[in-house]
Amino acid sequence: MRIIVILASAAFLLLGAASGEWKAKAQTTADSTRIAADSALLPDANSPYRYRLRTVVLDAGHGGKDRGCAGASAREADVALGIILALGKQIEENLPDVKVVYTRKTNVFVELDERAAIANRNHADLFISVHCNAGPSAGHGTEVWTMGLHKTTANLGVAQRENSVILQEKNYQTRYNGFDPNSPQSHIMFSLFQSAYITNSLRFAQRVERQLRTSVKRPSRGVKQAGFIVLWKSTMPSVLIEAGFLTNPTEERYLNDKANQSYMAAGIYRAFREYKRELEGG
Numbered sequence: 001m002r003i004i005v006i007l008a009s010a011a012f013l014l015l016g017a018a019s020g021e022w023k024a025k026a027q028t029t030a031d032s033t034r035i036a037a038d039s040a041l042l043p044d045a046n047s048p049y050r051y052r053l054r055t056v057v058l059d060a061g062h063g064g065k066d067r068g069c070a071g072a073s074a075r076e077a078d079v080a081l082g083i084i085l086a087l088g089k090q091i092e093e094n095l096p097d098v099k100v101v102y103t104r105k106t107n108v109f110v111e112l113d114e115r116a117a118i119a120n121r122n123h124a125d126l127f128i129s130v131h132c133n134a135g136p137s138a139g140h141g142t143e144v145w146t147m148g149l150h151k152t153t154a155n156l157g158v159a160q161r162e163n164s165v166i167l168q169e170k171n172y173q174t175r176y177n178g179f180d181p182n183s184p185q186s187h188i189m190f191s192l193f194q195s196a197y198i199t200n201s202l203r204f205a206q207r208v209e210r211q212l213r214t215s216v217k218r219p220s221r222g223v224k225q226a227g228f229i230v231l232w233k234s235t236m237p238s239v240l241i242e243a244g245f246l247t248n249p250t251e252e253r254y255l256n257d258k259a260n261q262s263y264m265a266a267g268i269y270r271a272f273r274e275y276k277r278e279l280e281g282g
């Protein structure tokens, strides 16, 4: 019995030493791999092949005959345009190497698929869509969305409301391959698109969420995923920002103010600058 215990202890010690050594070796390998990977990823500032974020498409939700959701006096189409124009101005003034393309600069109606097509035609590196939310009067806070499968019926509800805009478009059934904005199955089917861009979409979405929460000090409902038609066919990282609830009187007052629209834009701008710097290697 005693011999067995001694043997077992010896075996344990041997195993322990071996695994310790293995661990140390593994750590060295992991470290050198990490250094190699990082240095391989670090772009040379002088390299002509260095990644550049050159073009951003800014999309103010709704417009024209489609006024979006509404509060007592504010309309989603107008608030979204106010934030988008302020954001575009900040990018143009501070980052002159970035080309800013707008899906609309005035109060006009633009189909959802045309918004994505504008981004694709311009070979955009990022697509930013701004909207305002609607819900019970107590509902408040910002939401930043990327394409993906909704996890709750509330998330599906936001996408359904934004997607129902296509009912105002001509021939929407042929334009959107028979997509029915009232059917949950339709939303599940196409929420799988955009998966090639999900990492960078989330990377940017998280920066927007943090900036709006910390710099602009807006209450946040987090980063979420659902199937939005406007993000469906874009072939680049894409996010949709719900700037707040127009159905909440306090948020409606805040969002319906030009200075506050500029603050919101400044938060998104800072996130954009961070994201651009990170992808370009600082």
Ligand SMILES: [Zn+2]
Pocket: 061, 062, 068, 069, 076, 131, 132, 162
């Ligand atoms: Zn909207």
